[in-house]
Amino acid sequence: MLLLVGLGNPGKQYEFTRHNVGFVVADTVARDFDFPEFSSKYDALVSVGNVGLHRAMIVKPATFMNRSGAAVLKAASMHKIPAEQITVFHDDADLQHGVVKVKQGGGNAGHNGLRSIDAAIGCQYWRVRLGVGRPDVGSLSGHVLSDFHDFDSVQQLAHKISANLTELLDGNVNGFISKIRCDHAQ
Known part of the structure; x- marks a missing residue:
């Protein structure tokens, strides 16, 4: 089984913030691949299903970010x-909004x-870095905890990630990134 982790903060007040882009991707993957409803387990919201041929558990930590x-x-x-079988989707202020990188x-x-x-587990897990950009002025924490200006574009990117996720899970990182970039340019 693979573990797909979407990072974010719990609570309605954080739902549309840049820091919660990992939750947006996790929710989108769960919907797109018909995962069952999330249940509370392991200090998280959890759902188990299939992403293509891969059995996967989607985890959205119910703790705040710094305790994920x-x-x-x-x-x-x-x-x-x-x-090595864990993939974490998270916001990255060092990347421009909409840019996706994997390592x-x-x-x-x-x-x-x-x-x-x-x-908790070491650093050999996979990271899908989701660009949210840096603020021109003001604090970084204020920026990542503020709402996206264009949440529709975030949802579109989450759907593109979901639509091409099997490429990544099959081990074709370059193919995944290529399809995201190609799709994102359209």
Whole structure:
């Protein structure tokens, strides 16, 4: 089984914020692949289904961002899922809005959710970095905790990620990124 983790903060007040773009992708994948309704488990909202030929558990930690690692560790430990079979979808202020990059391992670039996951399971999991840009003025925390100006474009990108997710899960990272870029340009 694969673990697909969408990062975000719980609560309606954070629903449309940049920091919750991982939740948006997780919800979109769950809908697009007809996963059952999310249930509370492992300090998270969890749903298990299939993404193409891949059995997957989608996890949305119910803790705040800086404690996401606890939920990931619980789910991964219970199902004996190694870090290499975990993919985390998260906001990245170092990328322009709408840019998507994928990598395995590496640093957390100051992202508190990734820092928490690194401490819990190590850093060899896959990361799908979802660009939210940096503010021209003001604090970074204020920026990521503020709402997107164009939430429709975020939903469109989440659908493109979902539509091409089997490429990524099959191990074709370049094909996945190529299709996202091609689709995003249209």
